[in-house]
Amino acid sequence: MDGMLMLFEQESYAFGRFLPGFLLPGPLAYSSRTDSFITVSSCQQVESYKYQVLAFATDADERQNTEQQKLSSGKRLAVDWVLNIGEQALDICVVSFNQGVSSVFVLGERNFFCLKDNGQIRFMKKLDYSPSCFIPYCSVQEGTINTLIANHSKILNVYQDVTLKWATQLPCIPVSVKVANFQDLKGVIVTLSDDGHLQCSYLGTDPSLFQAPKVDSREINYEEMNAEMKELQKIIREATKTQDVLPESEKQKDVTVTAEVSPDLDEESQAIDSEVKAGAVPSVTVKITIQSRVTAQKPNLAVCVQAPLAVTCDQFVFGDLEPDSSETVVLSVFLKENCCPSELEGTCMVSYNIPTELNPEGIPRVAQCNFSLPLKLICFPAQPSKAANHKLTIDTNKPPVTFVTIFPDFVDPSEGDQANALGFEFLTGSKTTLLASKTSQRYRIQSDHLEDLWLVTKELIHRLEVHFKKQTCKDFACTFSGSIPLQEYFELIDRHFELRLNAEKFQELLSERAVQFRAIERRLLTRFKDKTPAPLQHLDTLLEGTFREVIALADAAEENQANMFQAFAKLKSATHLVIMLISLWQKLSADQVAILEATFLPLAEDTQELGWEETVDAAVSYLLRTCLSKSSKEQALTLSSQLSMPKDTSRLKKNITLFCDRLAKGGRLSLSTDSATQQTAVIPGGCATIPESDLEERTIIPGSTAMFSSNGQITKQKSKPGKKRKIMLFHLEVYSSSFQNACGHMKQMACISVFVGIISSFSCYNSTMCRILSLFSLFCQEWLDFKDQSWN
Secondary structure: OOOEEEEEEOOEEEEEEEOOOOOOOOOEEEEOOOOEEEEEOOOOEEEEEEHHHHHHEOOHHHHHHOOOOOHHHOEOOOOOEEEEOOOOEEEEEEEOOOOOOOEEEEEEOOEEEEEOOOOOEEEEEEOOOOEEEEEEEEOOOOOOOEEEEEEOOOEEEEEEOOEEEEEEEOOOOEEEEEEEEEOOEEEEEEEEEOOOOEEEEOOOOOOOOOOOOOOOOOOOOHHHHHHHHHHHHHHHHHHHHHOOOOOHHHOOOOEEEEEEEEEEEOOOOOOOOOOOOOOOOOEEEEEEEEEEOOOEEEEEEEEEEOOOEEEOOOEEEOOOEOOOEEEEEEEEEEEOOOOOOOOOEEEEEEEEEEOOOOOOOOEEEEEEEEEEOOHHHOEEEEOOOOOOOEEEEEEEOOOOOOHHHHOOOOOOHHHHHHOOEEEEEEOOOOEEEEEEOOOOOEEEEEEOOHHHHHHHHHHHHHHHHHHHHHOOOOOOOEEOOOOOOHHHHHHHHHHHHHHHHHHHHHHHHHHHHHHHHHHHHHHHHHHHHOOOOOOOOOHHHHHHHHHHHHHHHHHHHHHHHHHHHHHHHHHHHHHHHHHHHHHHHHOOOHHHHHHHHHHHOOOOOOOOOOOHHHHHHHHHHHHHHOOOOOOHHHHHOOOOOOOOOOOOOHHHHHHHHHHHHHHHOOOOOOOOOHHHHOOOOOOHHHOOOOOOOOHHHHOOOOOOOOOOOOOOOOOOOOOOHHHHHHHHHHHHHHHHHHHHHHOOOOOHHHHHHHHHHHHHOOOOOOHHHHHHHHHHHHHHHHHHHOOOOOOO
């Protein structure tokens, strides 16, 4: 700030010189061609000082005595050349892109100067904007230099000498700009703003100046064009049918992973920290082999099983795999939590990198495989039970198979073909019994808990399919003709939702007690810091009591979390069972079963932020408004875009019941929008179409045998003509009472009298009457749902 120019050699201070006519520091540059320093003084002049003159001039530390010294003691600091530019300079840059041309660029407040080494002006450009920074970056033609100049209007200008070649918009005002090369990308523009925003941008490719020559006009042969178009379309169709994502040479996988589950349980259990209350928790060995055809870098193996199952080790890291090499690991799977899993499946996934010529670090790839665990990992043979709370009957189209054939690992061979009852006891203590009919082609599964039926039923159907597949029987099929256990399923939903509400309450109480605890701590710290001690007034007792409450609430929240995990596992098992029963009952295809699973099992883990209830409710509501809708009015209804925890499960249970009801009435699951508008589709099995009135729905009890008959038809009672008016009056009373409850502050009797007058105009209970009643019921139901809002 005092005009002293200091020079250092490495870290050592060499000398300092005071520049004449100095008031404020300006930009400074060094020219290696002339070995001089170039700056702009406070007199708005560009000045050049040679290093030799600076070195032999009077030392700045002795300047105060210069007048008393002789001229022989030092030389006077003389300027090499001076150019008056008439304005302050923002920056100076000395460039030399070839041996012949060396220029000094000075960016002023309103002008841009290019000077020779001796200070003569080569050219100057008057700017019509306020510049912020600049950089000369290249010489594309001999004798010319390209320059980037940025201004305070966020514009970056590209000049060739004084000619503007390009201009582009920047997101911010740069205070510094450079041109850099990053690997294969050249000409990257790096800008830095005053708030520290660093940006690397690229102008793009040079514009193409090629112009296609005009072609001679000729007559068009439409027959040849049509033939050529047909040939090309044929080639495109064949290519889309046969072409794969990978070429033929890469269809064989570079790295393959296989998992082999031991047929027998481990002689010595490998279970670690299991919470199962049973005696010895069994485990089964899984052998995983990784084979590589090419060089695989950094292979990592991850083994995943669904809780409450666990593995002894779930992560493995290997060295680089050479071509035609393999790695093998052995681990054990066991039941860790004290509840039954919903699936006995696991996944192995290997992530690795394949190096290429352009990318030696490797391209990331993944290989995976699934494996199935045996049923005896979580249960063992037990004595069959005759009585049970829940029973299911599975019908088949083939004669019954003895349990010795399909369950050899659970049946004593000494019983032979006489065993028609088989018992399973889970490690958690619950029991399930499997019965085979001697006279019919039926199997019964029964248990005291609904969720315990799932794994045994799934294993039974799977083993029957494998058995008949070995006998080359292609028409084997299983069906279900009973009632869907919705009420028992709803009890599990209510239990899980109750635990979610408890978790929310515990979280609120913990937050309140934590705030109270911190407030008491602050009070105590204030008392302890006082110079004059004051009585605590039982603050220590209150702190200890609050601390005990926090610990007790934390323990209760942790216990509730464990209960919620078990409830969610039971809910998933029961959901799997309901999906299987619906698919067997309606004979759904694989795509429709996939839609069911995506609807009712959208979450792998349940959290407070996104729970099972609101997710399934949104999915079921979407199906009811699309492929299972009754009219275009339901399709026009919009769903809420935000999922939040509901107040209760009544809406969810209502939607699930309606979902099963519409499936029973011939609805078909589809993700295409066309199926929602086609309500007159052919329904197999003699099922009735979906009625337009809600009256028929109200006469059906969900989950009862009257709702779902054995042959898939809908049972509907026919009323005599004399009873039509009584039924109409009964429904009128029901809807009138609902209307009175909904609109208590209105003139109820006046509204009802208007409604009765409308009904009295009809002489019989016809289809139009049904439509009016259904519309009125929908109106009452919507009003009841939103009765907390003000009436307009």
